[in-house]
Amino acid sequence: MLNERSLAITQECQDCPIRHRAVCARCESDELERLEEIKYYRKFEAGQTVIWSGDRMDFVGSVVSGIATLTQTMEDGRTQMVGLLLPSDFVGRPGRNTAAYDVVATTDMVMCCFRKTPFEEMMSRTPHIAQRLLEMTLDELDAAREWMLVLGRKTAREKIASLLTIIARRDASLKLNTIDGPLVFDLPLTREAMADYLGLTLETVSRQISALRKDGVISLEGKRHVTVPDFNRLLDEAGDDADGGMFA
Amino acid sequence: MLNERSLAITQECQDCPIRHRAVCARCESDELERLEEIKYYRKFEAGQTVIWSGDRMDFVGSVVSGIATLTQTMEDGRTQMVGLLLPSDFVGRPGRNTAAYDVVATTDMVMCCFRKTPFEEMMSRTPHIAQRLLEMTLDELDAAREWMLVLGRKTAREKIASLLTIIARRDASLKLNTIDGPLVFDLPLTREAMADYLGLTLETVSRQISALRKDGVISLEGKRHVTVPDFNRLLDEAGDDADGGMFA
DNA sequence: CGCGATCTTGATTCGTCTCAATCGGGGTGG
DNA sequence: CCACCCCGATTGAGACGAATCAAGATCGCG
Missing domain, CATH: 1.10.10.10 (Winged helix-like DNA-binding domain superfamily/Winged helix DNA-binding domain)
Known part of the structure; x- marks a missing residue:
């Protein structure tokens, strides 16, 4: 079901297309090396669900290529997209272990994943990662608020x-x-x-x-x-x- | 105009009503002492504007008591509230120096403020603050996304x-x-x-x-x-x- | 070539906005 | 102390915009 073809893809962080924008953007080369040890790639096909809301979420990661959406659904089926995930965007929430939203790949997509626990450990020891994640989260919050104006008043x-x-x-x-x-x-x-x-x-x-x-x-x-x-x-x-x- | 009556209010962080929920929640007592040195209180009356969108923002801070709103306005006057600030909520964005939204006190309100630059410096040296701010920002992002469903589909x-x-x-x-x-x-x-x-x-x-x-x-x-x-x-x-x- | 998925267009219904009048409570000044 | 005023809230009538229901059109693909 998960259609894993991770094996085929390998990449040096140095050559990564999202190197300078993702959560690892501020990492020094030694920090990158340690990330490199715990990362793995996953590929998703267009239309495939990455995570279901409420499911246990044991990894986090970055979109490397392709596009995914974050959606919420009410019991009666009404759905609202709450985020559009583009290359370099971060998926998952450190410190929480179930997904709050459905994540669906709308195009073929590649993600750079980290198992949650090792990533959290590394984050607590690597301020560069936490700093960058804070910055990205603040940007997303701004984008969400911008979107609230669109939804509410336009x-x-x-x-x-x-x-x-x-x-x-x-x-x-x-x-x-x-x-x-x-x-x-x-x-x-x-x-x-x-x-x-x-x-x-x-x-x-x-x-x-x-x-x-x-x-x-x-x-x-x-x-x-x-x-x-x-x-x-x-x-x-x-x-x-x-x-x-x-x-x- | 700013109606400053800060002088009257002084408080030990230890006895602060938002001590365990605000951005300082994880700080040790020595860290608190250093925060104590750079903090100051400001009081706002109901209806008073704390900051105008686009204005230079040279402080950040926490709501101690009272309620404030975050709003966006279009040229033609349509306005959308994008946040409700309750006691312990954080105001301002480290790393940015103009306000993105109007902040208005809807009740009498007291804020615990920090000049932006000293706060940013302290944050970079105090992981406990950055960690807590990340956590709070992630919570706000979740709340904003929850609200997008309300605005878009209800x-x-x-x-x-x-x-x-x-x-x-x-x-x-x-x-x-x-x-x-x-x-x-x-x-x-x-x-x-x-x-x-x-x-x-x-x-x-x-x-x-x-x-x-x-x-x-x-x-x-x-x-x-x-x-x-x-x-x-x-x-x-x-x-x-x-x-x-x-x-x- | 035909099938299905996606998209377009039309007719009508329904919900919310707009414009407008009225109500009510709290404060002020006579 | 009471009449008045002002601001916020309520209620109503009608207009307008988007949803709903319902056919078709277009494109890609087997």
């Missing part, structure tokens, strides 16, 4: 525009695509996943995307490939103050 | 019930009121503040409170004093699984 159209903004920003930061020209990227989520993120139905998501297309804010090629001719126009539709830091 | 009635649940829980934990009998507490927020927390209008808040009263889920004395005859009934209305840990 219209459906603004919600879609906000999501596109976030995806566009992230994509630009990966591709160093800082030119002011049109932004081009792929949506990493289905309409339904977008709806779960935005607190909408998938029909409303579809309608609002169509509306933004009709109004020339975006253009689509297929269902996933998006072009944004004017990023400031998109920011405007999101209801954010112009250039929220990215092009400052 | 109905107005469920939102009100969820808020009452949270306030009742907190109140019970303070008063050690663990009997199964009726819970009694005061709402620390106006209808408008509740609306800002819940992503609703104040009219809808008022209507739903009336509806819950009419249906016997709660009873009111005046506008703020609430009695909950059956807590499980309230949990049910909130859409949560029965007894979310409190009476487990």
Whole structure:
């Protein structure tokens, strides 16, 4: 069921693509070596559940490549996405042993895992790790609060525009695509996943995307490939103050 | 304007009411002594703004008594509360020097403050502080994610019930009121503040409170004093699984 | 080529917002 | 001491936006 193919993947921390952004970012080379001893890779396929909410969680780790989602579900099936895990993001909570959310890989994904207990021990002896984890957690808290404004106060159209903004920003930061020209990227989520993120139905998501297309804010090629001719126009539709830091 | 009356208040950390829950919870007595040297108290009146979003923030601190709110505002005035700060909660973000949110005291409030730079220095030399701050930040992140489900997926009635649940829980934990009998507490927020927390209008808040009263889920004395005859009934209305840990 | 999954579009319903009037309690000043 | 005022809360009527229910359209894939 877990479809483990960990064996195939091995990597030196030094060459790791998330070396400078993950929880290990501040580690010195000797600290890295000790991490290297306790780490192992796991691969997940698109659609596969990494952890179920409530399950015993005996590892933590970092997303190396691919995308995962964090979701909460009510008894009657209503679901809300509460986090989007991108490469370098941390999964799991030191000091807690059951998962609070469902974690699902939405694309093929590779994780760099640590068994929880050895990691916790190492964390208590390695301030560089704890410091970095604090920093990352504070960033996530800011992102969650930002998202609370989206969920609580924005219209459906603004919600879609906000999501596109976030995806566009992230994509630009990966591709160093800082030119002011049109932004081009792929949506990493289905309409339904977008709806779960935005607190909408998938029909409303579809309608609002169509509306933004009709109004020339975006253009689509297929269902996933998006072009944004004017990023400031998109920011405007999101209801954010112009250039929220990215092009400052 | 800042209405400083700090002078009047002095307190030994040992006797501090939030000693065992705040950011200093894990400190040894020698560490406490050093904190004692750099701390100072500030008093705020109900309604007073502690910090404006975007302002330079040169202190951090803990709420000692009273309640404050964390809010975000869009240009057109729509506002969303993103945090409720209760005694022992931490204000400010080490490593950042402008405030990301408005902080407003909703009751008279006392804060235990530290100038940011000395606190940051002390934190880097005192793992006990950093550890506790990480733990508190992880808790806040969980709370924020819990709230995302409320904002994104719950109905107005469920939102009100969820808020009452949270306030009742907190109140019970303070008063050690663990009997199964009726819970009694005061709402620390106006209808408008509740609306800002819940992503609703104040009219809808008022209507739903009336509806819950009419249906016997709660009873009111005046506008703020609430009695909950059956807590499980309230949990049910909130859409949560029965007894979310409190009476487990 | 046809099947299924995903997405789009339409018609209608339902919930919450908006606008507006009224109520009630606590404090103030006459 | 009481009338008044002000602020917060309540209640109502109507409008609007998103959900729901229901067909189809498009794409990828076997």
